[in-house]
Amino acid sequence: NAGVMQNPRHLVRRRGQEARLRCSPMKGHSHVYWYRQLPEEGLKFMVYLQKENIIDESGMPKERFSAEFPKEGPSILRIQQVVRGDSAAYFCASSPREDNSGNTIYFGEGSWLTVV
Amino acid sequence: DQQVKQNSPSLSVQEGRISILNCDYTNSMFDYFLWYKKYPAEGPTFLISISSIKDKNEDGRFTVFLNKSAKHLSLHIVPSQPGDSAVYFCAVSNAGGTSYGKLTFGQGTILTVHP
Secondary structure (H helix, E strand, O other): OOOOEEEOOEEEEOOOOOEEEEEEOOOOEEEEEEEEEOOOOOEEEEEEEEOOEEEEOOOOOOOOEEEEOOOOOOEEEEEOOOOHHHOEEEEEEEEEOOOOOOOOOEEOOOEEEEEO | OOOEEOOOOEEEEEOOOOEEEEEEEOOOOOOEEEEEEEOOOOOOEEEEEEEOOOOEEEEOOEEEEEEOOOOEEEEEEOOOOHHHOEEEEEEEEOOOHHHOOOOEEOOOEEEEEEO
């Protein structure tokens, strides 16, 4: 399976704990994006990363949220001191370094975070 | 400030008939448009896309139409099948530069195709 891999699929955290979500892009893809879907809403862009670089983090909340895409290993979305409002589905997507088909990005299955 | 709107939260269609899903956007700078399909507890799956230099793109049972003057796009599915039942999201972007892959999504339309 060469798709975008996300883990964990489901994560339960108590308020104040940290949540770490991992994403491995499709083979050959070097661009990673994180999106969040709150209940009853569409997906909202959070951050765009390339290896070792954050390109666009305009959708990231100013506090408690951070993302990285190291030279080796998966991309990590980290949420510190989680609150109930962080409960959502977090989707990772990837695209190839050179894509002649426009802005098509391919999503993983998602990580569902529940804060209790 | 919703830049992308899908005004129909749901649509119900009989198997074999045409499904038409609509999407309106506000920013004329958007120049690439996509449709994604999503089943519960899964990630969105890319369906079809169109750039602003075209007004129609077809792929099998799926056709996307773009009306730039009206800032409107639509997805036609014909014939509709029960397996098409899912949530459909339109997404738009400003291609190129650091906006690459940064999509703005509509709220989604739940399509139900009855046998």
